[in-house]
Amino acid sequence: MKNPLQKQFDQLETYLEKGNLVAPNVSAKGIYWHIDHSLRILEGVPEMMRQSKPEDFKPKSSLLKFVIMNTSWMPRGKGKAPKDVLPDEGELDKDSIKVRLDRTFHQVNSIRDLDEKAFMRHPLFGSLDKKETIKFLKIHTHHHIKILKDIVKKSNA
Structure with a gap:
């Protein structure tokens, strides 16, 4: 049985077929x-x-941190991601993202095997323990899946 993070990963992959749709009234950035x-x-x-x-x-x-971690809701357009997790617009195509999908699949599955004291350092939230990190990853991924759904919906309107 797949865990929720793996299911979200699978959902992300389904949007790859939508191409680089953009809906400026939803997000300045496109699907890819x-x-x-x-x-x-x-x-x-x-x-x-x-x-x-x-x-x-x-x-x-x-x-x-309290609001996001307890409501599982992230405001749109308010966060500022670190540069190393921002895509380079010139390299966004189906093939390069497919390569990243393949690499990422193994990383997502490896989280369960990490030590219980393993943690991530978030730029605003400080250190998040393993349980909090998994929760944050689910919240963050869900946030972007909702944006993807809205881009598709608005581009078909």
């Missing part, structure tokens, strides 16, 4: 951008967790 960005997060976080050291764990408290 949102898929690639989501995959960069899903690919990079498990690696970050693998390299984490328990003694470096430094959680932070904030109202924004």
Whole structure:
């Protein structure tokens, strides 16, 4: 049985067939951008967790973290992602994203095997333990899947 993160990963893959649709009233970025960005997060976080050291764990408290982690809702257009998870517009095509999909599949599946003390460092939320990291990844991926759905819906309107 697939876990929710794997199911979301599969959902991202289905949008690859939609091409690079754009709906400016939904997002300035198109389908490929949102898929690639989501995959960069899903690919990079498990690696970050693998390299984490328990003694470096430094959680932070904030109202924004509390709201997002407890409601599973992220506001649109408010976040600023680090440069290393932003796609290069010139390299966004079906083939390059398919390569990233294949690499990312293994990373997503590797999270369950990571040590319980593994964590990710979020630029705003500080350190997130394994359980919080998985929850954040689900929230973040769901956020982009909702944007993808709206892009498709608005581009067909």
